[in-house]
Amino acid sequence: MTEALLHLLAITAMLVGSFAAMGAAFRLFSGQLRMDLRARRRARGLDQPPEPVHRPVEQVAADLRRLARELDRVPAGSPAVRRRGFQAAYDDVLTEAAGQLAVPHALAGLPPGPARDVERLRVETALVEAGLVVR
Numbered sequence: 637m638t639e640a641l642l643h644l645l646a647i648t649a650m651l652v653g654s655f656a657a658m659g660a661a662f663r664l665f666s667g668q669l670r671m672d673l674r675a676r677r678r679a680r681g682l683d684q685p686p687e688p689v690h691r692p693v694e695q696v697a698a699d700l701r702r703l704a705r706e707l708d709r710v711p712a713g714s715p716a717v718r719r720r721g722f723q724a725a726y727d728d729v730l731t732e733a734a735g736q737l738a739v740p741h742a743l744a745g746l747p748p749g750p751a752r753d754v755e756r757l758r759v760e761t762a763l764v765e766a767g768l769v770v771r
Contacts, residue, residue, distance in 0.1 A: 696733045697768050703729055704771050720748070727756065734759050737766045 703726040746752040
Protein backbone atom coordinates (compact mmCIF):
# COMPACT_ATOMS: atom_id res chain seq x y z
CA MET A 637 0.00 0.00 0.00
CA THR A 638 2.71 2.48 0.95
CA GLU A 639 4.71 1.53 -2.11
CA ALA A 640 1.73 2.33 -4.40
CA LEU A 641 1.20 5.62 -2.56
CA LEU A 642 4.87 6.56 -2.99
CA HIS A 643 4.66 5.57 -6.65
CA LEU A 644 1.58 7.82 -7.12
CA LEU A 645 3.33 10.68 -5.30
CA ALA A 646 6.40 10.33 -7.53
CA ILE A 647 4.26 10.40 -10.69
CA THR A 648 2.42 13.50 -9.43
CA ALA A 649 5.72 15.24 -8.60
CA MET A 650 7.10 14.45 -12.05
CA LEU A 651 3.97 15.83 -13.73
CA VAL A 652 4.08 19.05 -11.70
CA GLY A 653 7.82 19.39 -12.31
CA SER A 654 7.45 18.88 -16.07
CA PHE A 655 4.68 21.52 -16.29
CA ALA A 656 6.83 23.96 -14.31
CA ALA A 657 9.81 23.29 -16.58
CA MET A 658 7.68 23.76 -19.70
CA GLY A 659 6.36 27.06 -18.33
CA ALA A 660 9.88 28.28 -17.54
CA ALA A 661 11.13 27.21 -20.99
CA PHE A 662 8.23 29.02 -22.65
CA ARG A 663 8.95 32.22 -20.70
CA LEU A 664 12.66 31.93 -21.50
CA PHE A 665 12.27 31.38 -25.24
CA SER A 666 9.43 33.86 -25.74
CA GLY A 667 11.36 36.70 -24.07
CA GLN A 668 8.84 37.06 -21.24
CA LEU A 669 11.44 36.14 -18.62
CA ARG A 670 13.77 38.92 -19.79
CA MET A 671 10.89 41.43 -19.76
CA ASP A 672 9.91 40.35 -16.24
CA LEU A 673 13.47 40.80 -15.00
CA ARG A 674 13.66 44.30 -16.55
CA ALA A 675 10.34 45.26 -14.97
CA ARG A 676 11.54 44.09 -11.57
CA ARG A 677 14.80 46.02 -11.91
CA ARG A 678 12.90 49.13 -12.99
CA ALA A 679 10.51 48.79 -10.03
CA ARG A 680 13.48 48.67 -7.65
CA GLY A 681 15.03 51.71 -9.32
CA LEU A 682 18.08 49.84 -10.58
CA ASP A 683 17.30 50.15 -14.27
CA GLN A 684 15.96 53.46 -15.53
CA PRO A 685 14.14 53.48 -18.88
CA PRO A 686 16.08 55.29 -21.58
CA GLU A 687 15.23 58.93 -22.18
CA PRO A 688 13.39 59.51 -25.46
CA VAL A 689 15.71 60.95 -28.04
CA HIS A 690 14.50 64.04 -29.88
CA ARG A 691 16.18 65.81 -32.70
CA PRO A 692 17.44 69.29 -31.86
CA VAL A 693 14.84 72.01 -32.41
CA GLU A 694 17.21 73.80 -34.78
CA GLN A 695 17.37 70.75 -37.03
CA VAL A 696 13.59 70.35 -36.97
CA ALA A 697 13.17 74.04 -37.87
CA ALA A 698 15.70 73.71 -40.71
CA ASP A 699 13.82 70.68 -42.08
CA LEU A 700 10.56 72.58 -41.78
CA ARG A 701 11.92 75.52 -43.77
CA ARG A 702 13.48 73.22 -46.38
CA LEU A 703 10.24 71.29 -46.88
CA ALA A 704 8.26 74.53 -47.09
CA ARG A 705 10.59 75.72 -49.88
CA GLU A 706 10.29 72.38 -51.69
CA LEU A 707 6.52 72.51 -51.36
CA ASP A 708 6.41 76.04 -52.77
CA ARG A 709 8.62 75.01 -55.72
CA VAL A 710 6.44 72.13 -56.92
CA PRO A 711 5.53 73.12 -60.51
CA ALA A 712 1.89 73.47 -61.48
CA GLY A 713 1.97 70.60 -63.99
CA SER A 714 3.68 68.06 -61.74
CA PRO A 715 1.84 64.94 -60.53
CA ALA A 716 -0.41 65.36 -57.49
CA VAL A 717 1.41 62.51 -55.76
CA ARG A 718 4.57 64.60 -55.57
CA ARG A 719 2.72 67.50 -53.94
CA ARG A 720 0.95 65.16 -51.51
CA GLY A 721 4.27 63.56 -50.59
CA PHE A 722 5.88 66.90 -49.78
CA GLN A 723 2.74 67.93 -47.89
CA ALA A 724 2.79 64.72 -45.80
CA ALA A 725 6.49 65.18 -45.00
CA TYR A 726 5.88 68.83 -44.08
CA ASP A 727 2.99 67.83 -41.81
CA ASP A 728 5.13 65.18 -40.10
CA VAL A 729 7.90 67.67 -39.34
CA LEU A 730 5.33 70.27 -38.30
CA THR A 731 3.83 67.75 -35.88
CA GLU A 732 7.30 66.99 -34.52
CA ALA A 733 8.02 70.69 -33.96
CA ALA A 734 4.64 71.19 -32.30
CA GLY A 735 5.34 68.28 -29.98
CA GLN A 736 8.73 69.64 -28.98
CA LEU A 737 7.36 73.13 -28.27
CA ALA A 738 4.18 71.82 -26.56
CA VAL A 739 1.87 73.38 -29.14
CA PRO A 740 -1.45 71.50 -29.27
CA HIS A 741 -2.41 70.24 -32.69
CA ALA A 742 -4.86 67.92 -34.43
CA LEU A 743 -3.00 67.34 -37.69
CA ALA A 744 -2.76 63.60 -37.26
CA GLY A 745 -6.50 63.11 -36.96
CA LEU A 746 -7.65 65.22 -39.89
CA PRO A 747 -8.08 63.92 -43.43
CA PRO A 748 -6.55 65.90 -46.31
CA GLY A 749 -8.70 68.86 -47.22
CA PRO A 750 -9.65 72.37 -46.12
CA ALA A 751 -9.93 71.48 -42.42
CA ARG A 752 -6.38 70.12 -42.41
CA ASP A 753 -5.13 73.20 -44.29
CA VAL A 754 -6.68 75.49 -41.67
CA GLU A 755 -5.19 73.40 -38.85
CA ARG A 756 -1.79 73.52 -40.57
CA LEU A 757 -1.94 77.33 -40.73
CA ARG A 758 -3.02 77.49 -37.09
CA VAL A 759 -0.12 75.29 -35.99
CA GLU A 760 2.34 77.32 -38.09
CA THR A 761 1.10 80.53 -36.45
CA ALA A 762 1.33 78.99 -32.98
CA LEU A 763 4.90 77.87 -33.69
CA VAL A 764 5.85 81.35 -34.88
CA GLU A 765 4.35 82.78 -31.67
CA ALA A 766 6.42 80.23 -29.72
CA GLY A 767 9.55 81.62 -31.37
CA LEU A 768 10.19 79.17 -34.20
CA VAL A 769 10.93 80.57 -37.65
CA VAL A 770 8.78 78.42 -39.91
CA ARG A 771 9.12 80.11 -43.33
